[in-house]
Amino acid sequence: MTDRVHVNARTDIGCVRELNEDSFLASDPVFVVADGVGGHARGEVASRTAVECLARHLPAGSALDPERVIEAIEAANTEVRALSNSDVVGTSTAGTTLSGVVRVTQPSQQGDRWMVINVGDSRVYSWDGNRVEQVTTDHSVVQELVEAGLITPDEALHHPDRNIITRALGSGDRVDVDAVFIPDSEVVAFLICTDGLTRELSDPRISEILRGNPDDPADALVDAAVAAGGHDNVTVLFIPTVTAL
Ligand code: MG
Secondary structure, eight states: OGGGOOOEEEEEOOSSOSSOOEEEEEETTEEEEEEEESSTHHHHHHHHHHHHHHHHHSOSSSOBOHHHHHHHHHHHHHHHHHHTTSTTSTTSOOEEOEEEEEEEOOTTSSSOEEEEEEESSOEEEEEOSSOEEEOSOOOBHHHHHHHTTSSOHHHHHHOTTTTOBSOOBTSSSSOOOEEEEEEGGGOSEEEEEOHHHHTTSOHHHHHHHHHHOSSSHHHHHHHHHHHTTOOSOEEEEEEEOGGGO
């Protein structure tokens, strides 16, 4: 099964930042991005710690039990939380977003399903071959303002608080993970990205780039985000689902 999921993945430091604090794991059945929070090396260590913890806890090769995925995320939360109390990051808080998809089995369901997970403001989109649609809901101050009707989604892009997230791995002893399940047959591909992509490119522009670059979608999106300013680190994973191949 491993060779049936072909991922196109790319990360770039961008044009402004001195470090790339994004990390990713793209090893079937686990595909996640993490965007470190905390400034300088703190964010870098936090995002790397989270994805390395998932890699250790979740074996590669076959679909997983969803409960095991949640346990691995809780373990990652504990490890990132511990960074804030260690010499690695001094006395400052370290945190990271975590978003992605994991191929899972559910006893009550026929066939493989995808577990879409999210903590923070990195995103998972579904791709139907024509348009992207955001699956995850951002855990951010601006998302709350949009939902309250106080600002529009366009205003959120330029809001001074646009970088403030309301959930992160490492911010507390427990982590609240959003999880939804999608049958493999319902999606052509998943796009997983950090906010370095969505800060630079609108959803219609992302769809347009995907339509024009079927062979190297992640490379094309990262190149476009960097060309648009590259104000943040940018990481993109593009994962065709099994049924689509
Ligand atoms: Mg970012």
